[in-house]
Amino acid sequence: MKITLSDTPLLSPQQIGELASQLDVLHKRALATIERLNKDVAARKQQIAARWKSAPGLSSGDLARFAQNETLATVREIRDNSKTELDKILKDAGAPHAQLVGQREFYDSPAKVLARAALGDPKRTEYLQQLQHAGPAELGHMAQVAVGTANVALASAVLSLIDRLPTKDRPVGPAEFAGAMRQDDHLKVREYIKLGDARLQGILVAIRAWTAGKANPLSTVSLAMREQQIERALIGGDGDA
Structure with a gap:
């Protein structure tokens, strides 16, 4: 059997756990950022609605149209202004996730781990x-x-x-x-990689939902399935690596 050698450094389970932890923190930051942005949108909508609730010389249809136009413009502005902040979170998540994925070749089978034990x-x-x-x-x-x-x-x-x-x-x-x-090394790393994958996917889904103007889908089927597949007892019950 021939293999392709790479220069990917072999990391310890502790180092891999730290990468998963970084992704967990970034996931929480992404959700907190989007929650803040959604609150900002809701507050601005209330302000606009209150300002256009009544105005002399305008019909109710005109008031509704003006309020809607201003709301759309305001929401678009908030989304545009959030792009840099959210892009940075996604970029920051890319590096540790790439390192995490790179460890699969070392830990994808218990035989490999035992062979070097x-x-x-x-x-x-x-x-x-x-x-x-x-x-x-x-x-x-x-x-x-x-x-x-x-x-x-x-x-x-x-x-x-x-x-x-x-x-x-x-x-x-x-x-x-x-x-x-x-072997603990194999079992823990397997769960760390699952956690890292779930957290990156969660960041992507949350940002895409915000960009598309949808509710933050924290309970989508795919994300829920990823969460259920993580054996919390091996890496910590709260999901933190």
């Missing part, structure tokens, strides 16, 4: 030496021991040895074995 650990080297002549049955048992004891160094060594076996002789598949280890 305990690198440089003398225990892993010791296990490799002890089990270098082990057959499928022994490796299968050691895989069970690693899972049962959460021994990452042993698991990493066993994974390396299982990977060398012909597929038909493997006592357990590498992906299944690595997944059974339930």
Whole structure:
């Protein structure tokens, strides 16, 4: 199997969590900004309506038309003036999200995470030496021991040895074995990336809704589904990374 190498730096789960946290903060800022703008629009509409409520020599139809024209112009002005502020929030969100997405290649499978776990650990080297002549049955048992004891160094060594076996002789598949280890690094990063994706999508949807003059769709189906897919227990119950 050939792979394409890239110069993307490998980040730690803590660093990835910080990127997700940045996006969470920017999402809150976007929503707060749009809430402020909507309040400004509502206040200006009330002022205009009150000013055109009555005027000598004008019919009710004229008053309504003048009020509507001024309201449309005022709302357009507020939207135009908000573009720079909202564009900056979106731009600020783009950089951490790009870094976050770049980590998928390192964390998209538990086998990749386990393969590099305990690198440089003398225990892993010791296990490799002890089990270098082990057959499928022994490796299968050691895989069970690693899972049962959460021994990452042993698991990493066993994974390396299982990977060398012909597929038909493997006592357990590498992906299944690595997944059974339930590694925190893999599980947390998976949720951090989900959170980051949801927050960027939330920013985009909110800004597009504001620009289009629609109500802020905080409960759209797609956003709700993204939220439901995030395992809060792994990264914090309030959604903050």
